[in-house]
Amino acid sequence: MGLVKKEEYAFDTMPGVDVVLTKIDYVVNWARSNSLWPLTFGTSCCAIEMLMATGGPRHDLARFGAEVTRPSPRQADLLILAGTIVKRMAPRLRTLYDQMAEPRYVIATGACTISGGPFLYHSYSTIRGADEIIPVDVYVPGCPPRPESLLHGLLTLQKLIKEGQTIRKPGVRHKPVISEIPEGVSREDITAEMVELLEHDSVVNIEETLGNLERPTGI
Amino acid sequence: MSVNITTLDERTRVTSEADSALDTEEYFVNMGPQHPATHGVLRMVLKLDGETIKEVIPVLGYIHRSIEKICEHSTYRQIVHLTDRMDYLSSIMNNWAVSLTVEKAANIELTERIEYIRTIVAELERIHSHQVAWGVMGMDLGAFTPFLYGFRDRELVTDILEETIGARLTMNYIQPGGVMFDIHPNFVKKVKEYIAYFRPKLDEYEDLMSGNPIIQQRLRDVGTMDGETALSYGATGPVLRASRVPYDLRKIEPYGVYGKADFNVAIGTAGDCWDRYYVRIEEMRQSIRIIEQLIDNIPEGKFMVKKPAVKIKVPEGRYYGHVETARGVLGVFIVSQGKDIPYRMYFRTPNFHNLWCTTAIAPGGRIGDLVAITASLDLVIPDIDR
Numbered sequence: 001m002g003l004v005k006k007e008e009y010a011f012d013t014m015p016g017v018d019v020v021l022t023k024i025d026y027v028v029n030w031a032r033s034n035s036l037w038p039l040t041f042g043t044s045c046c047a048i049e050m051l052m053a054t055g056g057p058r059h060d061l062a063r064f065g066a067e068v069t070r071p072s073p074r075q076a077d078l079l080i081l082a083g084t085i086v087k088r089m090a091p092r093l094r095t096l097y098d099q100m101a102e103p104r105y106v107i108a109t110g111a112c113t114i115s116g117g118p119f120l121y122h123s124y125s126t127i128r129g130a131d132e133i134i135p136v137d138v139y140v141p142g143c144p145p146r147p148e149s150l151l152h153g154l155l156t157l158q159k160l161i162k163e164g165q166t167i168r169k170p171g172v173r174h175k176p177v178i179s180e181i182p183e184g185v186s187r188e189d190i191t192a193e194m195v196e197l198l199e200h201d202s203v204v205n206i207e208e209t210l211g212n213l214e215r216p217t218g219i
Numbered sequence: 220m221s222v223n224i225t226t227l228d229e230r231t232r233v234t235s236e237a238d239s240a241l242d243t244e245e246y247f248v249n250m251g252p253q254h255p256a257t258h259g260v261l262r263m264v265l266k267l268d269g270e271t272i273k274e275v276i277p278v279l280g281y282i283h284r285s286i287e288k289i290c291e292h293s294t295y296r297q298i299v300h301l302t303d304r305m306d307y308l309s310s311i312m313n314n315w316a317v318s319l320t321v322e323k324a325a326n327i328e329l330t331e332r333i334e335y336i337r338t339i340v341a342e343l344e345r346i347h348s349h350q351v352a353w354g355v356m357g358m359d360l361g362a363f364t365p366f367l368y369g370f371r372d373r374e375l376v377t378d379i380l381e382e383t384i385g386a387r388l389t390m391n392y393i394q395p396g397g398v399m400f401d402i403h404p405n406f407v408k409k410v411k412e413y414i415a416y417f418r419p420k421l422d423e424y425e426d427l428m429s430g431n432p433i434i435q436q437r438l439r440d441v442g443t444m445d446g447e448t449a450l451s452y453g454a455t456g457p458v459l460r461a462s463r464v465p466y467d468l469r470k471i472e473p474y475g476v477y478g479k480a481d482f483n484v485a486i487g488t489a490g491d492c493w494d495r496y497y498v499r500i501e502e503m504r505q506s507i508r509i510i511e512q513l514i515d516n517i518p519e520g521k522f523m524v525k526k527p528a529v530k531i532k533v534p535e536g537r538y539y540g541h542v543e544t545a546r547g548v549l550g551v552f553i554v555s556q557g558k559d560i561p562y563r564m565y566f567r568t569p570n571f572h573n574l575w576c577t578t579a580i581a582p583g584g585r586i587g588d589l590v591a592i593t594a595s596l597d598l599v600i601p602d603i604d605r
Binding site for chain 1: 252253254255259261277280282283284285286287288291293301303304307308309335351355370371373374387388389545576600601
């Protein structure tokens with residue numbers, strides 16, 4: 001998001017005086033970034049490490065002004081996604097996100113909320129990445145990530161808020177950092193291979209499978 | 220035996236109408252899936268009369284990750300890492316359940332050293348699981364300090380385990396045929412230091428919470444369950460033992476080196492929330508005793524009898540193995556066709572059976588009592604849904 005977007009945003013909220021607006025923006029963003037109130041929302045394993053151990057005495061999330069965990073989404077402005085999102089939970093997650101007051105921010109922690117993680121292949125019920133449902137600002141990798149990783153993720157989010165660069169639309173991803181690709185291989189090749197693998201996994205010809213099904217003997 | 224199948228829609232239809240102005244009307248309230256006291260995404264539909272609970276209907280599936288289906292596509296070593304994510308607070312014991320069953324089926328002989336290491340790390344993890352249960356129970360009942368105390372001491376256990384295993388929560392340590400790594404040179408020293416540190420801290424736990432009149436009032440005579448009910452619902456672990464049934468697999472069918480250790484099985488007398496709370500405190504003491512007896516006697520030998528790259532083929536047939544995790548009996552059922560992947564895998568998880576006890580013991584109480592009951596059952600939701 002460049003300068004144009006920033007001006008749009010400013011005119012949206014308070015049309016009129018230009019110079020003062022940028023300054024107020026700066027002050028407001030600075031205040032917002034240092035008083036994030038997370039929602040107590042944990043679905044599985046990451047909840048122990050992310051919300052409990054990080055909020056606990058050793059790692060102490062309170063140092064960064066983000067310790068006021070709220071059980072109600074209407075009082076929270078930071079959603080820490082801790083744990084797998086399955087198809088049955090997805091509509092509820094969307095509702096929770098919609099209920100949160102603007103401005104709202106999302107940190108996706110753990111492999112499951114980034115891509116599906118250990119449940120990427122052969123699972124019929126998990127969502128492959130929570131950013132298919134809600135916009136995600138910061139991704140924290142790990143299975144589960146260490147509490148220090150979440151602290152780094154939180155600091156990154158604070159930086160993004162101060163710069164006014166948080167995401168507001170679902171499906172928009174920050175450009176990923178790509179390591180060097182070997183010679184003779186293009187990005188399109190990698191994407192095509194991944195698509196092929198995913199299709200191979202998810203598209204099943206039921207009649208063919210039923211015909212090939214082996215029954216266990218001796219049962 | 221006949222089973223009535225009803226839908227949630229049918230069960231949540233209001234049947235009784237208020238006859239006069241003095242009569243009360245029953246109504247339904249959702250507790251969860253997003254609720255701070257359900258430890259995750261458990262949904263319970265409560266049928267209420269005023270604040271008195273008439274009926275509890277647990278609704279599952281909000282974290283169903285199809286682990287059993289994924290198992291049908293995975294080798295036995297890959298299955299071990301999936302079990303970490305079921306009951307993540309007793310991940311080592313979950314790994315052990317799969318490894319034990321596979322070893323029994325494939326006739327893998329283990330060295331004495333492997334059994335010792337497994338037993339000690341499993342008991343360490345039992346302590347840290349009960350610490351979390353203790354702290355979170357305090358938080359559910361409105362006291363924040365126990366949470367801080369519990370996590371302060373849990374960090375020290377995870378430090379010890381991290382040094383050997385390399386993970387803090389999802390351990391993936393016990394493998395069919397041994398353990399992933401040998402113990403760290405500091406392991407024995409650190410465990411001894413930890414026991415010396417934790418024993419007085421356990422008394423501090425009791426000073427802080429056990430004698431507190433508010434805790435006593437919230438827990439005593441709340442959610443009383445007799446042994447027969449607990450057995451008929453299939454409850455295991457501290458929940459069953461609190462109801463006066465001394466059923467502990469470590470004692471009844473000793474696996475690992477539990478047969479060599481001298482320890483007592485803690486049981487309750489009344490079967491209320493207080494007993495379930497206190498059985499856990501006592502189990503921490505017994506775990507310390509077991510570790511103390513074993514830590515000096517770890518014999519020399521191999522820590523892995525088969526190379527990690529080897530694909531284990533289990534002979535054709537059906538196999539069942541079970542261990543006592545921090546929450547109860549975890550059973551693993553394998554249907555094998557003689558390949559390196561199972562035909563069908565089933566997990567009999569302790570939390571699923573413990574959860575249904577709420578339907579028997581919560582009616583008649585208040586919503587606040589239900590919070591105390593779920594806290595004392597110490598539920599881990601991904602273990603229920605798998």
